[in-house]
Amino acid sequence: MDELELLKKDWQKQDEYFTKKCSEDIYNMLQKKSSSIVKMLFYISIGELIFWSIINSIPLFSSQDYNNKMNAIYENVNILNWLTFISFGIIILFVYLLFKAHKSILVTDNAKKLMESILKTRKIIKYYVAYNLVFAFLCMVIGLFYTSQNDPKIAAKLEGSKDTELVVISAIAFITTAAFVTAIWLFYKLLYGILTKRLNNNYNELKKLEI
Template sequence: MYDFNLDDFKKTWQEQDVQSKYAASEISEMLHKKSRNYVKYIFWISLAEFLLFFCLGIFYIFQSESNSSFLELLRKLGVQETPELQQSFEKLYLSLKLVSLIITAYFVVQFYLNYKKIKVQDNLKLLILQIVKFRKTVNAFIFINIFLIFAFTGVLTGFVFHIFSEQNIALTHPKLIGFIVGLIFTTLLAIVLIWLYYKIVYGIIMRKLGRNLEELRKIEEE
């Protein structure tokens, strides 16, 4: 009679080759499809942001009172409003909006081009490199938007100082100091809110894309 040994049976079962439910090529294809979708989501989100800012920009361009709040603030600081001052500020304000729109439009195009390249890319190694490049582009987009807030704040502060100097108003004016403190606080608050927005909206998608990237790298190593 055959002597059944449980330990030998377990050892034999553990040494058996376990067939994967999906082949590596099928897993790679699924990860490829998911990666394309994540890139597409970021493209559509960035496009929506661009259209939103573009529509707001057009709206304020045709609003004659769009700059009145800032000029009213300057008047409270003791600045005498002149046609030259109003014209200078309108040009500055328009320039800042155009710079913001141009940069956003540039990244929208880059996201789209990345999506097109990933969509048609079949080579696994090149796909991984393309995803890495896309992640770097997204990070650059986020940091440049944060930098723009610093830059715009600096430009507006410089403009106010220039007006004060031009109209011989003391730079130690208490209202000016209060304005600068308020501007710095508002800038920091805006940066925190924007960072949270990108962290939530873009961060969720980027984390999923990152996990796909790691899985694709494992398949490539195998």
């Protein structure tokens, strides 16, 4: 006899041996919170939005003295304000995309489609993190450039340096910034890697069937 046929025979007999849940048990379960991967991704995306919004808001809440100093360094071109406005525009765009992506996750879809919707949401969060890191990297590079040019103390120190020293200082500053951004990126890769490992495996397994 086929092994699965033997199992099927036994499988269909097992109903009476389960510990039945009474209606009270089920009512209690309805009060509990879900701990699904979608919930986790939702909380993470909210956390990301809040965290990066706070980072982007720093220039808006800094003192007038600090803003004056910054304007002097950035030659009154209002670069910081422009960058802040642009980043808020992008945050709003991501909020919209995330909202749409979360709405499209339906537990009643077939398994493959459900997995695709979750992975799409995860991808939007990944792009958002990548955008923020690239943006942070650019801000740091622009900041270092203007500071070296226009901050009187630093400009005076650099004035006295030789060309080779300047190259070394710039290289160190660039590499440190790049290492910092890469470290954060790796942290996210690890976090999402752990969170979506099983989902990715199952999705790849279904995809493999199509080949």
